[in-house]
Amino acid sequence: xxxxxxxxxxxxxxxxxxxxxxxxxxxxxxxxxxxxxxxxxxxxxxxxxxxxxxxxxxxxxxxxxxxxxxxxxxxxxxxxxxxxxxxxxxxxxxxxxxxxxxxxxxxxxxxxxxxxxxxxxxxxxxxxxxxxxxxxxxxxxxxxxxxxxxxxxxxxxxxxxxxxxxxxxxxxxxxxxxxxxxxxxxxxxxxxxxxxxxxxxxxxxxxxxxxxxxxxxxxxxxxxxxxxxxxxxxxxxxxxxxxxxxxxxxxxxxxxxxxxxxxxxxxxxxxxxxxxxxxxxxxxxxxxxxxxxxxxxxxxxxxxxxxxxxxxxxxxxxxxxxxxxxxxxxxxxxxxxxxxxxxxxxxxxxxxxxxxxxxxxxxxxxxxxxxxxxxxxxxxxxxxxxxxxxxxxxxxxxxxxxxxxxxxxxxxxxxxxxxxxxxxxxxxxxxxxxxxxxxxxxxxxxxxxxxxxxxxxxxxxxxxxxxxxxxxxxxxxxxxxxxxxxxxxxxxxxxxxxxxxxxxxxxxxxxxxxxxxxxxxxxxxxxxxxxxxxxxxxxxxxxxxxxxxxxxxxxxxxxxxxxxxxxxxxxxxxxxxxxxxxxxxxxxxxxxxxxxxxxxxxxxxxxxxxxxxxxxxxxxxxxxxxxxxxxxx
Numbered sequence: 035x036x037x038x039x040x041x042x043x044x045x046x047x048x049x050x051x052x053x054x055x056x057x058x059x060x061x062x063x064x065x066x067x068x069x070x071x072x073x074x075x076x077x078x079x080x081x082x083x084x085x086x087x088x089x090x091x092x093x094x095x096x097x098x099x100x101x102x103x104x105x106x107x108x109x110x111x112x113x114x115x116x117x118x119x120x121x122x123x124x125x126x127x128x129x130x131x132x133x134x135x136x137x138x139x140x141x142x143x144x145x146x147x148x149x150x151x152x153x154x155x156x157x158x159x160x161x162x163x164x165x166x167x168x169x170x171x172x173x174x175x176x177x178x179x180x181x182x183x184x185x186x187x188x189x190x191x192x193x194x195x196x197x198x199x200x201x202x203x204x205x206x207x208x209x210x211x212x213x214x215x216x217x218x219x220x221x222x223x224x225x226x227x228x229x230x231x232x233x234x235x236x237x238x239x240x241x242x243x244x245x246x247x248x249x250x251x252x253x254x255x256x257x258x259x260x261x262x263x264x265x266x267x268x269x270x271x272x273x274x275x276x277x278x279x280x281x282x283x284x285x286x287x288x289x290x291x292x293x294x295x296x297x298x299x300x301x302x303x304x305x306x307x308x309x310x311x312x313x314x315x316x317x318x319x320x321x322x323x324x325x326x327x328x329x330x331x332x333x334x335x336x337x338x339x340x341x342x343x344x345x346x347x348x349x350x351x352x353x354x355x356x357x358x359x360x361x362x363x364x365x366x367x368x369x370x371x372x373x374x375x376x377x378x379x380x381x382x383x384x385x386x387x388x389x390x391x392x393x394x395x396x397x398x399x400x401x402x403x404x405x406x407x408x409x410x411x412x413x414x415x416x417x418x419x420x421x422x423x424x425x426x427x428x429x430x431x432x433x434x435x436x437x438x439x440x441x442x443x444x445x446x447x448x449x450x451x452x453x454x455x456x457x458x459x460x461x462x463x464x465x466x467x468x469x470x471x472x473x474x475x476x477x478x479x480x481x482x483x484x485x486x487x488x489x490x491x492x493x494x495x496x497x498x499x500x501x502x503x504x505x506x507x508x509x510x511x512x513x514x515x516x517x518x519x520x521x522x523x524x525x526x527x528x529x530x531x532x533x534x535x536x537x538x539x540x541x542x543x544x545x546x547x548x549x550x551x552x553x554x555x556x557x558x559x560x561x562x563x564x565x566x567x568x569x570x571x572x573x574x575x576x577x578x579x580x581x582x583x584x585x586x587x588x589x590x591x592x593x594x595x596x597x598x599x600x601x602x603x604x605x606x607x608x609x610x611x612x613x614x615x616x617x618x619x620x621x622x623x624x625x626x627x628x629x630x631x632x633x634x635x636x637x638x639x640x641x642x643x644x645x646x647x648x649x650x651x652x653x654x655x656x657x658x659x660x661x662x663x664x665x666x667x
Contacts, residue, residue: 109549181210242429318349420450459506
């Protein structure tokens, strides 16, 4: 160990972070099982108080302590979590004066770190102009990344909205469309393993960030683009002093298991307020994904309430234009009708004030605290369960404050919140007790709008469990059983043609995690979908007690196991050409146990059968391209 260098290790001793000041530059590196997963990577900040990236020394004596905590959270991938880590605080100085600490928490497969910036003289606030924070990946690393879009582009100038397409197995040294990549970011290290980089703990006290691609395997933290939110708001976050930045997180391992199963986004944050009530998660339907804007009518929403009731679902999402096409009095009537069927309503809102051109209403409500709270009081009075707020288009600190304000106010009125056209969640399930989910992915609506998205559905489904869905609830709105994304389920109308199987649709209900799921099912599925498929969708849970990675490779195929109570659901889909044959080890199910197997033949026709695990707790499955399987014990 070099002079002035300090190390901090995970509880099992396999993961080691080394921190030092080399030639005045603060750096860190990460090894796992003796192999280098991150090379010397830069630390430091540039602020309006000065440049804190060079000519620094590190305090030789560092403090370390054990962190151990347990918590329960019903709406993430694991309902009960026990977190153990070693925390080290590394202080950097210039001319003998402490400028900032870097606080590292190292658990068995995760690293989380953030800065604490100190007051300088009488200066008790500062602007963070740039983070030097970086991640240097080993040579020949390949990437699985989602490029950040340009600002103020796309539909009604609503982007960025975290909905661009991923590239898989790409080299390092690129920078997307020139604007970096959205979190989380997945990397495959040659002959070593996998690394997932993201951030958590972002709220109104900072901005959301992205990852900027540089030469030589270096990726750095990037702040929002100047043009986001129609140019309003600063790209440089301001903090009070002493003050903290959000946590940067690194999950790593020799297999994809730690990536899929990590809870680090929630481990290092705390609830910001108490839940005003016990929020009810669950399943629901929504007409818009099949019928679009024209379906937002009183009679059609009443039909969907009946459909949700028939499915045993808890809610219906009433999408855009309900204020003009249904009206507030009729919404109250629908809510009362739903109550009689044990089906609650979620209502859609446009977020925008001054930041985009999206015309859908209701608008001009959620951006203003007076109108927002008045509206929420009305929703509470008629029994609305939650809201879906759309079209944010930015990651600036002012936008993070809007997310936080909406969530905080909604809790006062007992409302759950889903965000769309939005940023990724960053530990929000634990920070905000009424947060339900975020879209922040190229979700099911795109299957309606373009056939190319239907053609890539399996490819994307084999990415999300390894990337986007690892860090938080993903409101995808999928699992369609219609052959066509239109109200007639016909090629005579506009709407993408689904090329995946019905079993694939069932599998994604397991593979995609969100505490509230509004599936892309339609009332006609009660009669035109196979009985085994619709009965499965009636019973499928959306709250999970445990997740286990079973097999897969991003963009090719994926097999996960999720547990709800005592019941295990094992699901997989295949995006590769031809038929994939797998012998799966399922140690969570006893040998000889009978299980229900949903699978496809080579024509993508599904069926259900009863089979048994062999003496080694194994089962053989075959998955055709664009097909899937599900095992239920």
